[in-house]
Amino acid sequence: AQTVTQSQPEMSVQEAETVTLSCTYDTSENNYYLFWYKQPPSRQMILVIRQEAYKQQNATENRFSVNFQKAAKSFSLKISDSQLGDTAMYFCAFMKLLNAGNMLTFGGGTRLMVKP
Amino acid sequence: GAVVSQHPSWVICKSGTSVKIECRSLDFQATTMFWYRQFPKQSLMLMATSNEGSKATYEQGVEKDKFLINHASLTLSTLTVTSAHPEDSSFYICSARDGGLANTGELFFGEGSRLTVL
Secondary structure (H helix, E strand, C coil): CCEEECCCCEEEEECCCCEEECCEEECCCCCEEEEEEEECCCCCCEEEEEEECCCCCCCEECCEEEEEECCCCEEEEEECCCCHHHCEEEEEEEEECHHHCCCEEECCCEEEEEEC | CCCEEEECCEEEECCCCCEEEEEEECCCCEEEEEEEEECCCCCEEEEEEEECCCCCEECCCCCCCCEEEEEEECCEEEEEECCCCHHHCEEEEEEEEECCCCCCCCCEECCCEEEEEC
């Protein structure tokens, strides 16, 4: 079974600064997908970024980027130029190979507060 | 982008009654839908996987007779909480995979449904 751990229950950052959210996971799989989801106060889950394990290049989406360390089973999210709208819960998630059913295993979440 | 809609967004019911929550894919065919439960300030826990036209697959510890899941069409899955009790109060979220696209692993989430059992 896979486990996903987010060691930071809460974090805060000043607007316009950079923050990094940590995520580690445990799996015996070699090919898999990793995700970061954002859950704002509206509770709607929003995909932030996705990383395929077979890709060595770290994924980036505008102000969001990841540091994927496969050997260390680490998948941190960096948010640059933080904005007030980034305030939300952030969940790291693991998915086995797609033909295994697309089931997501979520970490416990990190509550991020962006301060003006 | 793909839209998944849940209804109702909030329901309050008396203990002992049954409540149905709907999850619809509005602009795509969802061959697979997932139901999650989220307690306050906690993560999402997968309850079951729902495949169109077949029985749902429940995660360990989830009572299939308590949480009835029906996925009768490619755009609709329903979760019925039978004989609800206060401990069933929670936030229920569904997600769906677009069966018409190459599988990239992306899932689309509904807005969630808050159930409060008095």
